[in-house]
Amino acid sequence: MVFIFGLLIGSFLNVCIRRLPAEQPEERSIVHPRSHCPHCKAPIDWYDNIPLLSYLLLAGKCRSCKMPISALYPVVELITALLFLASAAVFGLTFIALKWTIFACLMIVLVFTDIIARILPDPITFGGLAAGLVLAFFSVPEDGAAAWLSRRLFDFPPPAPVLSLADTLFGAALGGGLLWLVGEVYFKMRGREGMGFGDVKMMTLVGAFLGPQRTFLTILVGSLLGSILGLLFILVRRKGADYELPFGSFLGIAALLVVFFGTPVLEWYLRISGIR
Ligand SMILES: [Zn+2]
Secondary structure, three states: OHHHHHHHHHHHHHHHHHHOOOOOHHHHOOOOOOOEOOOOOOEOOHHHOOOOHHHHHOOOEOOOOOOEOOOHHHHHHHHHHHHHHHHHHHHOOOHHHHHHHHHHHHHHHHHHHHHHHOOOOHHHHHHHHHHHHHHHOOOOOOOOHHHHHHHHHOOOOOOHHHHHHHHHHHHHHHHHHHHHHHHHHHHHHHOOOOOOHHHHHHHHHHHHHHHHHHHHHHHHHHHHHHHHHHHHHHHHHOOOOOOOOOHHHHHHHHHHHHHHHHHHHHHHHHHHOOOO
């Protein structure tokens, strides 16, 4: 059931991915018009709009004009469903699993709008940041940075929601701040923009969900992924070094890796560095 629910949400994320980056504001509506073929404009009936299944039954072609349907649609649906399943398997049917499925949805939209249109839409980055702040009130303070600081500042520990919100604000400030700083340094050195402000907004959102430690790990992993895949891409496609990579996509993939695999990495690092 979690998998099927994930497929349905993935189908909605496809609409967000296609429409939010549109140039005309009236084309950005995610509720209107109904789904239609981008080639022949024929409306898509419900039985041709079933996640994953319809793509397979139609063999990836539009029913009326037989033009190919982008394989990204079923891919997004499958990735969403698998991430929903992973959240439920790792965190159980809990509030924390709900938090990470919401986060996964935000990351999926940003990863794909950045790949397709090199855009990280404001409704997702700002809306996601707002969601992260609200969810912080109901979350257990996981990061430990606020707890560590409060032990040095106060005789009595503040209540959990305050610590959790503080972690969220530290994470958002670190994520947005670090990316802004890197962008500024690059701009001063090269005299042109190397990183869009969308990446800064995105990492503010990521920081709000992950807290400072996991945010730092996300930037590290995202930069590594970007460097390795970027170099491979330049070698294989023979595009110049100035080819604009979807850095937001790498950050989004890194953030999801950190959600599911970050805890042992952080514990290992804190142990070998003698902090814990
Ligand atoms: Zn068509």
